[in-house]
Amino acid sequence: xxxxxxxxxxxxxxxxxxxxxxxxxxxxxxxxLAASEPAIDPVTGFKMTGDWELVRGxxxxxxxAKLITQQRGTTxxxxxxIRWMQKKQNLWQFDPGTEGRIIAYLAENYPPDAARRRAxxxxxxxxxxxxxxxx
Amino acid sequence: xxAAIGAxxxxxxxMPRGLIxxxxxxxxxxxxxxxxxxxxVLNDRPVNAETPAxxxxxxVTSAKHLFVRNNGIPPVTTNIDPDAWxxxxxxxxxxxxxxxxxxxxxxxxxxxxYQLQLECGGNGRSEFVPPASGNQWSNGAIGCPEWxxxxxxxxxxxxGVKDDAVYVAYYGADLHASGDASKxxxxxxxxxxxxxxxxxxxxxAMNGEDIPPMNGYPLRLVCAGWPGxxxxxxxxxxxxxxxxxxxxxxxxxSYRVPCNPVAxxxxxxxxxxxxxxxxxxxxxxTFPKSGITHAMGEKLAVxxxxxAGDLEVAEVHVSVDFGATxxxxxxxxxxxxxxxxHWNAEVDFPEIGYYEVxxxxxxxAGRAQPMVLPGWxxxxxxxxxxxxxxxxxx
Numbered sequence: 001x002x003x004x005x006x007x008x009x010x011x012x013x014x015x016x017x018x019x020x021x022x023x024x025x026x027x028x029x030x031x032x033l034a035a036s037e038p039a040i041d042p043v044t045g046f047k048m049t050g051d052w053e054l055v056r057g058x059x060x061x062x063x064x065a066k067l068i069t070q071q072r073g074t075t076x077x078x079x080x081x082i083r084w085m086q087k088k089q090n091l092w093q094f095d096p097g098t099e100g101r102i103i104a105y106l107a108e109n110y111p112p113d114a115a116r117r118r119a120x121x122x123x124x125x126x127x128x129x130x131x132x133x134x135x
Numbered sequence: 136x137x138a139a140i141g142a143x144x145x146x147x148x149x150m151p152r153g154l155i156x157x158x159x160x161x162x163x164x165x166x167x168x169x170x171x172x173x174x175x176v177l178n179d180r181p182v183n184a185e186t187p188a189x190x191x192x193x194x195v196t197s198a199k200h201l202f203v204r205n206n207g208i209p210p211v212t213t214n215i216d217p218d219a220w221x222x223x224x225x226x227x228x229x230x231x232x233x234x235x236x237x238x239x240x241x242x243x244x245x246x247x248x249y250q251l252q253l254e255c256g257g258n259g260r261s262e263f264v265p266p267a268s269g270n271q272w273s274n275g276a277i278g279c280p281e282w283x284x285x286x287x288x289x290x291x292x293x294x295g296v297k298d299d300a301v302y303v304a305y306y307g308a309d310l311h312a313s314g315d316a317s318k319x320x321x322x323x324x325x326x327x328x329x330x331x332x333x334x335x336x337x338x339x340a341m342n343g344e345d346i347p348p349m350n351g352y353p354l355r356l357v358c359a360g361w362p363g364x365x366x367x368x369x370x371x372x373x374x375x376x377x378x379x380x381x382x383x384x385x386x387x388x389s390y391r392v393p394c395n396p397v398a399x400x401x402x403x404x405x406x407x408x409x410x411x412x413x414x415x416x417x418x419x420x421t422f423p424k425s426g427i428t429h430a431m432g433e434k435l436a437v438x439x440x441x442x443a444g445d446l447e448v449a450e451v452h453v454s455v456d457f458g459a460t461x462x463x464x465x466x467x468x469x470x471x472x473x474x475x476x477h478w479n480a481e482v483d484f485p486e487i488g489y490y491e492v493x494x495x496x497x498x499x500a501g502r503a504q505p506m507v508l509p510g511w512x513x514x515x516x517x518x519x520x521x522x523x524x525x526x527x528x529x
Contacts, residue, residue: 117507118520119262121491125425127527129489 038109045069051105058102062089068110075107170347172199177270181205181312182349185258185275188522189424191440194477195250196278198342203349204255204276206384207320210308210369217339217353226304226374230295237339237354243293244285249334249359250474252279252442254414256362256390259518262508265400267515274419274522279440279475282357284338287373288331296327296375303330304380305356305367322382323390324374325358325365329412334359334473337370359473360444362390362411362516385410392512399511408513413444415509415519416498418451418478425524431487435526438479441466441496450497451478455490455526458506464494484528493523 038049044065046052059068062085073081082099085091094102168174174184184203191200218238225232235243255276260267287303304324311318329335336357339346346352351368358365364384374380384390391408393401418441429435441448447469452461464480484490497503504521 117264121425121523121525126525127426127428127489130527130529 041065047109049105049109051101052109054098055102055105058094058098062091068106072110072112073106074112075103077112078103078106078110168203168349170198171201171203171349174200174203175273175275177272181207182209183270185272186278187424188274188419188421188439188524191275191278191419192421192438195342196280198280198344198347198350201253201278201280201341201347201350202255202276204270204363205309205320205349206364207312208310208314209349210310212308212348212352212369215353217345220353222337222354222370223372224294224375225372227377228297228300228375230297233294235290240285240290240337241339244289246283247286247333247336248281248283249336249357249472250279250281250470251334251336251357251359252277252473252475253357253359253363253366254278254417254442256364256411256414256516257514258417259508259520260515262518262520263511263515264508265511267513269515276363277417277419277442277475279442280341281343282336282338283340283343284336284357286333287335287337287356287358288333290337291331291373291375297377299377300327300375301378302376302380303327304374304376304382304385305370306372306374306382307351307355307367308369308371319383321364321367321384322380323364323367323385324376324380324382325361327375329358329361329365332358334471337373360413360442362414364390379410388514390516391514392510392516396510397512401511401513403513411516413446414442415517416443416446416448416496416502416504417441417519417522418448418494418496418504419522420492420494420524423524423526427524428527428529429484431484431528434481434483435492436479436481437492437494437524438477439494439522440475441478441494442473442475443496443498445473446498446500447472448476448478448496449499449501451480452495452497453480453482454493454495455482455484457491458493458495461495484526487528490526490528491523492526493521495521 038047041048044056044060046056046065046069168182168184173190174186176184182203182205186200186202218236220237221234223234255272257269258272258276259274260269261271261273302324304322306319306322309320310316311320338357339354346355354370355368356366356370387405388408390411392411393403394407394409397403419439420437421439437453441451448466451464451466453464454461462480464478467477469476482492495504504519506521508518508520
């Protein structure tokens with residue numbers, strides 16, 4: 001427990017100092033799985049592409065990267081999550097440029113996942129939905 | 136383009152945008168496959184189109200509702216004399232390399248008529264996750280018309296087959312999709328035992344009329360229960376081989392699945408891929424059409440067909456609660472071996488709301504349809520997951 005607490009503290013410090021300490025940390029860069037797939041950061045699990053370090057610096061202070069990498073969302077959904085964290089979880093405010101880059105990384109690398117074992121019946125074969133406002 | 140393809144596109148919104156031909160994108164001309172109605176066009180070059188489940192409700196599939204599957208470019212057969220069409224025999228294990236016209240086939244051998252189901256090996260591919268490349272068939276690459284012709288076994292007996300025969304394969308008159316006349320678009324076959332079944336026909340008629348141009352006019356093989364690709368269209372040549380046939384689409388990954396099951400997304404070496412033989416048990420709900428609103432308190436009559444490759448269907452069950460409970464449907468015997476079987480049932484709904492009616496067939500060996508995609512395979516074959524329709528009860 002104490003060890004975990006120390007790590008959390010270290011992360012908080014890292015965040016407080018913004019990107020410098022994050023970028024200074026030397027890390028082994030793993031080989032990508034395939035040519036088209038970005039490498040995975042062995043520490044956080046983030047896809048090492050684009051603004052991933054910016055996301056690491058801003059988004060792993062209070063929670064692990066796994067809370068992100070297990071999640072999927074559209075631009076709107078990721079923005080809504082950020083707004084919720086700002087409102088309820090003490091996430092700091094971003095300048096618009098930083099926020100845009102974070103959202104773009106998240107929406108591009110963790111988009112809604114179409115993978116399912118069995119998709120719903122297609123919309124054109126569905127009956128009118130009594131709860132839909134368009135009916 | 137308009138010569139090959141010609142009525143309206145009823146399900147135009149389902150056409151993958153990238154596949155709408157340039158000629159169509161540039162004009163308001165409608166897209167049509169002559170003689171076909173209501174098919175969903177998956178691809179215009181080569182032409183591939185499937186039949187929505189509710190249009191397969193007829194007991195015998197009509198010409199206009201039989202799906203279209205092409206690997207290449209169909210031959211132009213508009214002004215030919217069908218009786219003069221020649222069929223050639225060859226291969227290492229044929230006794231006599233001869234040619235026979237359709238007229239000679241008709242005159243020299245007994246005629247047989249069977250209702251035989253044809254299903255594309257890739258029927259159901261659209262549900263594969265990770266996706267499999269190829270035409271994204273949903274459920275409609277299946278049909279069961281009545282075919283008339285002569286038995287392949289009678290003809291082969293006449294021509295003569297050597298003792299070392301292993302495989303019987305076909306060549307058709309269709310052109311390679313590239314237009315290169317030196318390339319064969321597809322040439323597949325079956326082991327001798329399958330070729331010599333009573334129901335394996337060299338057919339010149341479908342439902343008592345000429346075979347539709349897109350389905351093989353004037354002559355085709357019908358070798359039911361296996362992937363439709365073994366039933367060569369526009370039949371020009373039959374070869375009896377002393378080895379497993381190695382024509383285009385026989386080798387590599389074509390019409391093959393992993394010899395042993397693999398996890399979804401696995402890259403499988405070619406030598407670990409095995410040729411598909413019998414298709415698996417499957418069924419369709421053909422009535423009502425998915426998407427109806429039904430009155431609470433009234434029973435709903437549902438019906439459809441079921442088939443099982445080389446086997447017969449033993450039972451069909453239906454469920455309105457996602458498989459929590461199943462009710463046995465009434466099931467008819469097939470018109471003949473390899474004909475689909477008709478089933479019907481009445482279902483009740485316990486309260487208002489959204490339901491799905493699922494159908495699940497079980498074959499004579501006790502194997503039932505899975506409710507999810509079975510054995511993922513790289514090319515997306517053999518998806519026999521249960522079909523289902525949506526019903527809103529009010």
